[in-house]
Amino acid sequence: MRRIESGVVRPGWEAEIEAQGLVYNKTHLPGGEMRSYWREGPFYDFTMAEVQRVESATAQLFEMCVAAGDHIVENDLFDRMRIPPMARPPIRRTWVEEPPSIYGRFDLRYDGEGPPKLLEFNADTPTGLVESAVTQWNWHLFTGQGSDQWNALHDKLVAAWQRNLLKWERRTGIRPRVHLAWTTEETSGEDRMTVAYLMDTVVQAGYEAIELVVEDIVLDDGDGRFYDPQGRHLDVAFKLYPWEWLIEDEFGPAVLADSMRPGGTTWVEPAYKMMWSTKALLPILWQLFGSDPVLGQFLLPAYFADEMPSSWREYVRKPLWGREGANVAIVRDGVAVTEMPGRYGTEGFIVQEFAPLPNFPGVDGPHYPVLGTWMVDGEPAGMGIRESDDLITDNLSYFVPHTIDYRPPRAPG
Amino acid sequence: MAVSNRIRAALTTTVLTTAATGFMAGCGGGGQDEEQVAYCTDENGEIVDEDLCDDDRGGGGGLFFLYLGGFRPGLPVGTVLPRGGTRIDPRDSAARQRAGLPGTGKVSAGQRVSGGIGSGVGNKAGTGAGS
Numbered sequence: 324m325r326r327i328e329s330g331v332v333r334p335g336w337e338a339e340i341e342a343q344g345l346v347y348n349k350t351h352l353p354g355g356e357m358r359s360y361w362r363e364g365p366f367y368d369f370t371m372a373e374v375q376r377v378e379s380a381t382a383q384l385f386e387m388c389v390a391a392g393d394h395i396v397e398n399d400l401f402d403r404m405r406i407p408p409m410a411r412p413p414i415r416r417t418w419v420e421e422p423p424s425i426y427g428r429f430d431l432r433y434d435g436e437g438p439p440k441l442l443e444f445n446a447d448t449p450t451g452l453v454e455s456a457v458t459q460w461n462w463h464l465f466t467g468q469g470s471d472q473w474n475a476l477h478d479k480l481v482a483a484w485q486r487n488l489l490k491w492e493r494r495t496g497i498r499p500r501v502h503l504a505w506t507t508e509e510t511s512g513e514d515r516m517t518v519a520y521l522m523d524t525v526v527q528a529g530y531e532a533i534e535l536v537v538e539d540i541v542l543d544d545g546d547g548r549f550y551d552p553q554g555r556h557l558d559v560a561f562k563l564y565p566w567e568w569l570i571e572d573e574f575g576p577a578v579l580a581d582s583m584r585p586g587g588t589t590w591v592e593p594a595y596k597m598m599w600s601t602k603a604l605l606p607i608l609w610q611l612f613g614s615d616p617v618l619g620q621f622l623l624p625a626y627f628a629d630e631m632p633s634s635w636r637e638y639v640r641k642p643l644w645g646r647e648g649a650n651v652a653i654v655r656d657g658v659a660v661t662e663m664p665g666r667y668g669t670e671g672f673i674v675q676e677f678a679p680l681p682n683f684p685g686v687d688g689p690h691y692p693v694l695g696t697w698m699v700d701g702e703p704a705g706m707g708i709r710e711s712d713d714l715i716t717d718n719l720s721y722f723v724p725h726t727i728d729y730r731p732p733r734a735p736g
Numbered sequence: 737m738a739v740s741n742r743i744r745a746a747l748t749t750t751v752l753t754t755a756a757t758g759f760m761a762g763c764g765g766g767g768q769d770e771e772q773v774a775y776c777t778d779e780n781g782e783i784v785d786e787d788l789c790d791d792d793r794g795g796g797g798g799l800f801f802l803y804l805g806g807f808r809p810g811l812p813v814g815t816v817l818p819r820g821g822t823r824i825d826p827r828d829s830a831a832r833q834r835a836g837l838p839g840t841g842k843v844s845a846g847q848r849v850s851g852g853i854g855s856g857v858g859n860k861a862g863t864g865a866g867s
Contacts, residue, residue, distance in 0.1 A: 344752040346759045374739055450866025453752070461746055473739045477747050506854045506865050507809065512759045514865055519755035526751065538854040552772075564853065564865050572853045600867070646867045705739075727739070 324373055324435030326683035326690060327729060328365050331466040336363045343461055344453045344520060346512040350719060361458065362721045365685065366468065367692065367708055368729040373435060374473045374706075380439040380621050381696040381703040384429055387618055388444060388599055391607050392418060395598050403627070404603035405643055405670045410570050413579050413594035422593045423487035423559065424700070425480065425521075426452070428707075431694040434681035438620040441608070442675075442693065443641075446599035447592050448565050451695055451722065453516050455707030456480070459724035469726020476697055476705040477524065483700035484528035491559060491589065499558035499589075500531040502551060506564050507536050514563045521561060537564045542574050547581055549588045561591040565600065567644050602641045602673045603627070628672040638674045648715045653677060663715055680714055688712060692723065762818070772836070774843050776826075777803040781817045789826040790842040802826050802843055804835050 333339065340348055340361055350360045369377075395404070396418050401411050428449035433439040456476035463472040484501075492498050503522055505514035518534060525532035533551065540557070541550045549557040562569065569575055581587040582594065598604065605625035612618040626632070628640065636657050642650045642665070649665025655677075680691035692710040696703060709720040741747075776789035778800055788800040805821025824831045829839040837843055 341760055342753065342756055344749065344756045346756050371739075378739065445867040448866050457747055457749060457752065460741065464744060464746060471740050475739060475741050478741045508854060509865055510808065512756075515759065516752060516755060517866065520749060520752045522751040523747075523749045527748070532751070536854070540853050565867070568865070569853060574853050578853070 324367060324369050324433065326365060326367055326685065326692075326723075327468075327731075328685050330364050330366050330468055332364045333462075333465060339461075340458050343457055344516045345458050346516055352719065360720075360722055361454065362710075362723045363462075365723055366729075367683075367723055367725040368469060369435075369473070369725060369727050371471075371727055374727055377431065377433060377439050377694060377696060377706065378473070378703045380431070381429055381698065383618060384441055384444075384621055385698055385701065385703075387608055387612050387621075388446075388604065391604060391611055392595060392598050394611060395607065400607065404598070404601055404607075406597055406601070407570060409576060409579055410566070410594060410597055413582050414597055416583060417593035418595040418598075422589050423484075423491060423591050424593055424596070425483050425487070425561070425591055426700075426704075427592070427596070427599070427698045429696045429698070431696055432623075432678055432680055433694050439694065439696075440623050440678060441605070441621055442623070443602060444599050444604060445695075447596040448563050448600075449695075449697075450513055450517050450563075451707050451709065452476070452697075453513075453520050454722045455695065455697065455705060457520060458722075459707065462724045463726060469729040471727040472705075472725060473727060474705040476699065479699040479702065479704040480521070480524040481527045484525050484530065486700060488528065488530050488559065495586075497558065498530075500533060500555065501525045501559045501561060502533045502535055502555075502557050503561040504535050504537045504540065504564065507538055518561070518563055537562060540574070542577050547577060547584075548586075549578070549581060557588040559589045559591060565646075566592075566594060566597045567601075601643050602645070603643050603671075605641075605675055606630070606673050623676045623678050625673055625675040628674050631674045635674065637677045639677050640672050640674050642672055643670045651715055653714060661713075661715060680711075683710075690723075693720075772804055773807045773809050774802050774804045774835075774837055775807065775811065775817060776843065777801055777817060781819070781821075783811060783813050783815045783817065785813060786842055786844060791826045791829075792841055798825075800826065802832065802835075802837065804837075 345361060348360050349357050351357055396415055427446040429444050430442040431439040432442055460474050463469060488499055503518045505518045522532035522534060535551050539552050541552060543550060569578060582590060606627050609622055609625045613622060613624060637655050640652045640654055648663045650663060652659040652662040682689045682691055689712060690710045691714055692708050695707045697705045708723050708725055710723050711720040775783045776786045778784050784800060789802050802824040803817060803821045807817055824835055833839045
């Protein structure tokens with residue numbers, strides 16, 4: 324794994340990536356400055372062996388998460404994880420029935436030498452999909468850099484809808500239409516473009532895709548079912564809206580009740596993703612697999628904050644339900660040296676061993692990459708890398724494309 | 737080991753590129769299923785104080801209109817809205833109701849015509865819904 328600093332810069336790349344869907348490329352910094360989220364020029368390069376190592380770790384992490392899910396359900400660990408009682412029946416039900424689940428993204432620490440280590444699992448509403456699946460693929464094809472890219476996202480997403488929707492159709496006898504919903508609270512365009520891209524994959528899977536915003540979802544207080552503003556029932560509804568927000572909303576109880584009834588809306592991702600998208604998953608994984616000589620190497624030691632070993636002086640503290648780095652703190656000598664703002668934390672914290680991200684410095688300073696490895700329908704499907712100038716990857720990080728087996732062009736003459 | 741898409745060609749992403757084009761052109765809504773938002777405007781589509789469209793206060797009067805379309809919520813007074821929305825006389829109770837607005841009274845700027853999910857405490861985190 325290495326960072327190539329001076330790759331090809333495509334003429335007109337900024338307009339091109341926006342036209343391809345990365346409309347949220349321009350990032351407004353708190354000071355009012357504007358910068359590009361996409362890095363054009365630099366990229367990371369991997370050997371095929373490294374990609375296979377990361378892919379294998381991703382698959383094994385997913386298996387561990389499945390085992391952790393069984394463990395949570397069998398041992399009723401929901402109180403410990405602060406998962407509210409009303410969410411538990413749908414979690415248990417979906418865990419057994421395995422309704423459609425399309426995707427998730429692991430965030431990994433990887434330096435090209437040691438084993439990849441899990442930082443967290445964005446299992447419910449992962450974003451970064453458009454840049455991973457579309458923008459960097461087009462970049463790879465256009466620039467011709469690298470012999471390949473770890474990126475089967477598009478093929479696997481189409482196949483995931485096909486398999487899951489066919490199964491749904493056989494079970495219900497109804498050919499489902501798929502509504503895909505985003506929230507208008509998100510104004511950068513990222514959520515909307517993520518939904519638009521997923522609509523492409525639904526359509527290419529052979530099903531009808533309908534866009535809507537979650538604010539327009541209509542509850543019929545007569546039959547307790549959910550509809551779009553045109554009166555069409557939500558058969559299968561992909562929601563780019565986290566479960567933990569949804570259940571707090573006014574319609575939350577109705578969503579959960581309807582999902583338990585025959586003919587109710589099938590929500591994607593399923594309710595059981597609440598077990599994986601909380602940081603409470605991390606101490607449970609460590610408890611189950613930390614001492615396993617093979618599987619333990621992909622994990623960082625993690626505990627619920629109130630079970631932290633007294634000897635720990637240096638660690639990362641994360642709120643159970645935080646997003647995009649909010650309220651994450653790096654603690655050294657027992658003191659928080661870096662702390663991100665946010666509103667999370669009242670629900671409790673976990674602590675995770677502090678494993679500083681590797682630095683791949685460039686002329687412009689340090690670069691700390693986090694590997695986002697995608698799971699689609701239970702299989703590893705590709706990778707997207709975000710890098711920061713700092714050790715916490717937040718919503719001001721950069722997306723940097725990657726290649727496999729890049730060979731630099733020969734100098735002329 | 738194959739680790740990439742089967743066909744090494746640009747992806748067909750018609751929905752995405754159409755949405756991107758629309759977004760970059762400033763139509764941040766959502767096509768025909770987009771959220772409908774109402775503002776009180778003058779005849780040029782410029783947002784004015786919502787009291788001017790309050791039929792209980794004699795609002796409207798042919799000078800001001802409830803203007804409904806796929807606009808962003810929360811736009812300030814003085815913003816000129818693009819063409820293509822639906823213009824409703826605030827005094828026409830039936831037309832207001834057909835558009836999903838309250839039949840009488842004031843319509844708050846940016847009121848959502850159909851409510852639903854997304855208004856709860858969870859969605860006030862100050863971060864995106866994605867992760």
